[in-house]
Amino acid sequence: MSLNPADFRKAMGCFATGVTIITVDLGDGSHHGVHGMTANAFASVSLEPPLVLVCVDRQASTHAHLHAKKRFGVNVLSEDQRAISEYYARADRTDTDAESVAGARFDRTHHGTPVLRGALAYLECRLRSTEEAGDHTIFIAEVEDVLVREGEPLVFHRGQYRKVGAGVDK
Ligand SMILES: Cc1cc2nc3c(=O)[nH]c(=O)nc-3n(C[C@H](O)[C@H](O)[C@H](O)COP(=O)(O)O)c2cc1C
Numbered sequence: 001m002s003l004n005p006a007d008f009r010k011a012m013g014c015f016a017t018g019v020t021i022i023t024v025d026l027g028d029g030s031h032h033g034v035h036g037m038t039a040n041a042f043a044s045v046s047l048e049p050p051l052v053l054v055c056v057d058r059q060a061s062t063h064a065h066l067h068a069k070k071r072f073g074v075n076v077l078s079e080d081q082r083a084i085s086e087y088y089a090r091a092d093r094t095d096t097d098a099e100s101v102a103g104a105r106f107d108r109t110h111h112g113t114p115v116l117r118g119a120l121a122y123l124e125c126r127l128r129s130t131e132e133a134g135d136h137t138i139f140i141a142e143v144e145d146v147l148v149r150e151g152e153p154l155v156f157h158r159g160q161y162r163k164v165g166a167g168v169d170k
Contacts, residue, residue, distance in 0.1 A: 016157040018042075019085045022054060023073040023106070023114040024065045026095075034106050034114040036098065037062040038089040040156050041136070042074060050143040052125060055136045066139050070127040073109070075116035077154040079163045084116070085154060115147065122147040 017040040027033025041055035052074065056063045066072055077085055087093055087102035098104040106114040115122045125141035132138075155162040 025112040073113040074123040075119040076121040079152040
């Protein structure tokens, strides 16, 4: 069986996900040292110890940054942060235009990792191991700290952004 890439994408698109921005501190703690990338290939791996994974394209600049810095943040987007997701998925973006173009503003943890304001959750991650997997690399990291706030998530499904419509199904 030889699988058509378009069919693979279509099948995976049925799996609704949240959307995150992976953040890396590239510099001196100023606004200009924030690098971000939109990612939905993010998952929980282990509870004890708390581990997560993110899969990053080997061509993405984030790939080199994660290897170099070994520390990153995962910011889970809220439903009103679609413009930020679109911005950090653009190949032609500059890290300095994020606030003026998409309204992205950041605080810093004591490690200097950028925390996106208004995100539903923030996870402070320290890289533990990597696994090459086709054209992507799986980065597995230990979660050292989290921030959580109330709100509804941005959802990505069949290539489109959605909001959770009918509330919680009890
Ligand atoms: C909804 C959405 C989810 C994405 N998820 C991922 C992902 O999990 N891993 C990845 O490598 N790229 C993902 N991308 C693509 C990257 O965001 C995009 O290629 C980005 O420009 C890479 O930036 P960089 O080269 O600065 O690292 C996603 C894009 C969108 C719109």
